[in-house]
Amino acid sequence: MTPALSVLDLVPVRSDQSTGDALAASRRLAQVADEVGFTRYWVAEHHNMPGVAATNPPVLIAMLAAATSRIRVGSGGVMLPNHAPYVVAEQFALLEAAHPGRIDLGIGRAPGTDPLTRYVLRGGAGGAEEDPVARFPEYVDEVGLLLEPDGVDAQLGARRHGLKATPAARTVPDVWLLGSSDYSARLAADRGLPYVFAHHFAGKGTAEALALYRESYQPSEAHPEPRTFLTVNAVVAPTYAEAERRALPNQQSMLALMHGAPLFPQRLVEDAELIGVPPEQERLAAAMLRRWVVGDPQGAAAQVRELAATYGVDEVMVHPVAGALKGTPRDAAPAREETLRLLATALTGAQSA
Incomplete structure (x- = not known):
């Protein structure tokens, strides 16, 4: 079986880039994914991190959907506890209206940031008496209802009011739940929603979470069968040595992140080689690499097929993490683009222009 391919993008900022450079590089990367036949292109939500420019998925999705023509574009994901459900529904209803049939709303439960930024995002709300994470299932239900073309009726005082995310919706975006534990797997199964496990982040518990989701799935009108895929970090180059x-x-x-440091701007390859990996972290680094898709085109394609077969999925979402060499144009990420091109060609025989 040849699984479909998709892309997850955190919009990384390299040490030689500005935010604008990183955005331009991701726009070009999305165009490559569109060109070589990837199914979807999702952007993450992270805040107040020196090396990540993916702070606002709806804004990024609008930019990327306008720069592409075929590929589905979505969030991987919107961290719902950071936002009012009605605002999220409004944003994605407009995106779907502008690009019908091409928008995915992936929803996550984690804050994706530090406690201070989370507090600011919620306008000072979300104390112990009003924990937005605890209300996550309620928020998921609210977003789903608000996205429906007919909206909802809401009680305010003695009067009832109609509430819609957009005046005249004809289609709605696909809603997915994301997770790296069994919590979201259970919730997605209970609500009859598609589910994605963050294999690229967690690395463990993938099989258990997907099995739990499938075994406890409650069919819904929109999704009578369970629907899932997984994510994985990927670096593909002409040779294994170059990919490594x-x-x-x-x-x-x-x-650095695992040892409590912030996600700093990504070093250029030559600068990273000068620093290397501390001896005490070499085993951890090697184990990390074994969980990724790293290799030459044929080797990487075999790893993707093995992942799909092992976890019973027909789609794999790659997070292209290839570093850039010195002299790389600041507004481009050619090593990340090459990862997509080589993998698509090896898996499906797609030819790039």
Whole structure:
């Protein structure tokens, strides 16, 4: 079986880039994914991180959907506890109206940021007496209802009012639940929603979460059958040695994050090689690499097929994390683009222009 391919993008900011450069590079990456036949292109939500420009998925989705023609564009995901459900419904109803049939709303429960930024995002709300994370299932239901073309009737005082996310919807975006534990798997199964496990982030518990989701799935009108895929970090290059080399900057970022440091701007490959990996972290770095798709085109394609077969999915979403060499144009990420092109060609025989 040849699984469909999709892309997850955190819009990383390299040490040589401005935010504008990183956005331009992601726009070009989305166009490559569109060109070589990827199914969807999702952007994450992270805040107040020096090395990540994906702070506002709806704004990014509008930019990327306008720059592409075929590929589905969505959030991987909107961290719902950070936002009022009605605002999220409004944003994605407009995106769907502008690009009908091409918008995905992936919803996550984690804040995706530090406690201070989370507090500011909620306008000071969300104390112990009003925990937005605890209300996540309620918020998921609200977003789903508000996206429906007929909207909802809401009681305010003695009067009832109609509430719609947009005046005249003809279609609605696909809603997905995201997770890296069994919590969202259970909720997605209970609500009859598609589900994605963050294999690229968690690395463990994938099989258990997907099995739980499938076994406890409650069919819904929109989704009579369970629907799922997984995400994985990927670096593909002409040779394994070059792929391993290009993986080093992101390895260093992940190791730092695991030891409590912020997600700093990604080093260029040559700068990362000068620093290397501390001896005490080498085993952890090697284990990390084994969970990723890293290799030459044929080797990487075999890894993707094995992942799909192991977890019983017909789609794999790759997070292209290849580092850039010195001299790379600041507004481009050619190593990330090459990961997509080589993998698409090896898996499906797609030819790039």
